Amino acid sequence: MLKVIKNRLEQGCKTSKYPKEPISLYKRFRGLPQINTDCDPSIVRSCAAICPQDAILVDEKKIDLGRCTFCGRCENVSDGAFVKFSQDFGMGTASREALLCDGSLPALADHAKKHFRKLFGRSLQLRQVSAGGCNACEADTNVLGTPFFDLARFGIDFVASPRHADGIHVTGPISKNMQAALITTYAAVPSPKVVIASGCCSISGGPFYGSSEIVGDLNSIIPVDLYIPGCPPHPLTTLHALLNYFK
Numbered sequence: 001m002l003k004v005i006k007n008r009l010e011q012g013c014k015t016s017k018y019p020k021e022p023i024s025l026y027k028r029f030r031g032l033p034q035i036n037t038d039c040d041p042s043i044v045r046s047c048a049a050i051c052p053q054d055a056i057l058v059d060e061k062k063i064d065l066g067r068c069t070f071c072g073r074c075e076n077v078s079d080g081a082f083v084k085f086s087q088d089f090g091m092g093t094a095s096r097e098a099l100l101c102d103g104s105l106p107a108l109a110d111h112a113k114k115h116f117r118k119l120f121g122r123s124l125q126l127r128q129v130s131a132g133g134c135n136a137c138e139a140d141t142n143v144l145g146t147p148f149f150d151l152a153r154f155g156i157d158f159v160a161s162p163r164h165a166d167g168i169h170v171t172g173p174i175s176k177n178m179q180a181a182l183i184t185t186y187a188a189v190p191s192p193k194v195v196i197a198s199g200c201c202s203i204s205g206g207p208f209y210g211s212s213e214i215v216g217d218l219n220s221i222i223p224v225d226l227y228i229p230g231c232p233p234h235p236l237t238t239l240h241a242l243l244n245y246f247k
């Protein structure tokens with residue numbers, strides 16, 4: 001027993017001090033794109049031509065973060081002339097339109113639903129629904145439960161039963177096989193309830209867009225309150241979105 005206590009004391013506290021202190025990410029992390037709106041249209045077209053997600057709006061010189069997988073091909077092909085991905089992981093939004101990004105996003109706190117803060121600001125319980133995802137979104141959400149992020153210290157937790165939840169956190173492209181389970185789970189959550197679309201699959205179908213095996217984006221089935229882009233979203237992107245939307 002003494003050995004265990006000694007070991008714990010030697011290890012110290014492993015929990016991140018975020019959001020009180022900034023956190024640095026691995027240099028290859030791709031966050032909010034910095035877009036050069038003065039870029040030559042031919043370069044934008046060449047970026048759009050190699051984008052596997054059809055995520056680049058050529059005329060508007062925007063990137064649809066709800067479709068983008070952050071593969072970085074557009075940055076490479078334009079040598080940074082059209083887009084450079086920053087280390088800014090704060091990309092959650094409360095509207096689908098806001099994800100059509102020209103390099104900036106509206107402050108999430110400004111367009112969050114204020115009554116959700118009042119209701120769930122101190123305690124938010126979520127039921128995770130994997131609606132046909134590849135498991136990377138789910139894995140990176142699980143990371144939030146580790147001692148480093150320790151999501152529960154913010155009063156946010158994932159629970160087993162939708163009856164005990166304040167909302168659902170949905171990942172995956174909503175496969176036809178999962179549609180009924182998703183709707184049943186949503187119906188089982190008592191009102192008022194929140195719906196979070198996490199990852200480009202649930203926001204737009206992601207890499208599965210156009211497949212006859214998926215139903216479509218989550219918002220076409222149930223109303224989404226919070227969008228968290230990424231493929232998968234970095235745990236910090238999810239944490240930032242949850243804290244800024246609900247706290």
Ligand code: SF4
Pocket residue numbers: 050051052053054055056063067068069070071072073074075
């Ligand atoms: S980073 Fe996004 S916008 Fe750029 S090529 Fe990849 S999917 Fe398309």
Ligand code: SF4
Pocket residue numbers: 132133134135136137138171172173198199200201202206207230231232233
């Ligand atoms: S958004 Fe990307 S990581 Fe998440 S389930 Fe879809 S393909 Fe997998």
